[in-house]
Amino acid sequence: MSLALCACMPDGYLLNEQDPVIEEVDEEFDDFNDNIIERESDISGFDAMMIIVLSLGAAALVVWFFITMVPIKLWFNAKLSGLKISWLYLIKMRWQNIPQAKIINLMVTAKNANVILDVPMLMKYYLAKVDLEVVVATMIRARAANIKDVKFEDMAQLYLKKVDVGAIVHAFISAQNAQIETSIPELAEFYLAGGNV
Numbered sequence: 001m002s003l004a005l006c007a008c009m010p011d012g013y014l015l016n017e018q019d020p021v022i023e024e025v026d027e028e029f030d031d032f033n034d035n036i037i038e039r040e041s042d043i044s045g046f047d048a049m050m051i052i053v054l055s056l057g058a059a060a061l062v063v064w065f066f067i068t069m070v071p072i073k074l075w076f077n078a079k080l081s082g083l084k085i086s087w088l089y090l091i092k093m094r095w096q097n098i099p100q101a102k103i104i105n106l107m108v109t110a111k112n113a114n115v116i117l118d119v120p121m122l123m124k125y126y127l128a129k130v131d132l133e134v135v136v137a138t139m140i141r142a143r144a145a146n147i148k149d150v151k152f153e154d155m156a157q158l159y160l161k162k163v164d165v166g167a168i169v170h171a172f173i174s175a176q177n178a179q180i181e182t183s184i185p186e187l188a189e190f191y192l193a194g195g196n197v
Contacts, residue, residue: 071090071100071101071104074090074100074101074104074105075087075090075104077104077108078104078107078108081107081108081111081112082111083104083107083108083111085104085107085119086119089119089120089123092123093123096123096127098123098126098127102126102132103119103122103123103126103132106122106132106133106136107119107122109136109140110136110139110140113140113143113144114143115136115139115140115143115152117136117139117152118152121152121153121156125153125156128156128160130156130159130160131159134159134165134166135152135155135156135159135165136152137166138150138155138165138166138169139152139155141166141169141170141173142169142172142173145169145173145176147169147172147173147176150169150184154184155169158184158188161188161192162192163188163191163192164191167191167197168184168187168188168191168197169184171187171197172184172187175187
């Protein structure tokens with residue numbers, strides 16, 4: 001019992017545990033404690049429920065993100081073909097409205113023909129309005145004719161200059177077969193000058 005309570009009691013008056021006033025105060029204090037404990041348990045139960053709901057919502061958001069942004073089937077097909085394509089590139093393609101299926105299928109086709117292509121390079125030239133199918137088909141044709149110094153970026157640059165890269169590579173293969181010394185840049189200049197390669 002506090003000293004202040006004892007000080008205000010008259011002399012000779014002793015409080016004991018059986019005093020009805022003390023019992024009533026004790027009961028009210030116990031009821032107050034019980035209410036606080038019940039409220040705390042209700043709050044902790046609410047917190048646990050909120051954590052579960054938020055966790056399920058976050059998991060659903062992650063699943064939705066990967067389903068819409070990352071084509072798992074295409075990525076798996078690329079992996080089976082021996083290509084390593086980062087999910088970050090797939091997400092970037094989606095944001096830039098680059099058709100993921102077109103890029104991956106071109107890479108798989110090129111890989112099967114022993115032509116190695118670079119994902120960032122394909123994305124860059126797709127956005128530059130290069131017809132990737134034409135350039136990749138030209139690269140595959142050059143590889144089949146055992147022309148090794150033909151690079152994708154060179155072909156894409158020629159395409160942007162309005163050079164018919166298919167005709168240039170065909171003329172270069174014909175020149176090689178006839179043992180005529182020439183080069184692809186030389187043929188490209190001739191083509192741009194209006195010549196019939």
